[in-house]
Amino acid sequence: MTTWLIALPALLAAFAATRMLLRRRGKAALRWVLAADGALFAGALALLLVALSGGAARADAATTAAESSGSGSAALIGAAIAVAGASIGAAIAVAYTGAAALAALSERPELFGRAMVIVGLAEGIAIYGLVVAIILIGKA
Incomplete structure (x- = not known):
């Protein structure tokens, strides 16, 4: 909850800055915003794949704890x-x-x-x- 309270003003500021940028620059700003969204989506997808793959990075104790609470x-x-x-x-x-x-x-x-x-x-x-x-x- 605290993380969201800290991140919410930053998200609102980013939204306001993006809106102002889109008003002033038009299509060029839209390309930058779409590129940033694509990069964030790719990063989130990579993070999801790493989290779901579970590879050798997990210890046996962590694996058994995760399986018991699954x-x-x-x-x-x-x-x-x-x-x-x-x-x-x-x-x-x-x-x-x-x-x-x-x-x-x-x-x-x-x-x-x-x-x-x-x-x-x-x-x-x-x-x-x-x-x-x-x-x-x-x-x-």
Whole structure:
């Protein structure tokens, strides 16, 4: 958390500098920004490949420790994906059903109960993701 608090102002400053550079220089600045993005992507990809290859750099003790905690971390990652996917799905569903409910309520206010039930059903998608996450964490 502390790392993000330190890095966030630097990221904002880099974003502002890139925006000013793009406004002043146009296409030449865009080429530089794309080249820098490509270099960062290549570096991240190389780091990922080194981390996943696991080569001879790992000690036996570190290997056994990583293997014993592998299923727990996989369950936590699965729980995070379940909650994130369900929350995004629920947000999209509530956006559409909420807009339709408001449009229906503006014409016929007596439909309030039915409209709220439909919006509540759309929000239930997020609860399903939370239930799946709790089950996965319980098995870890």
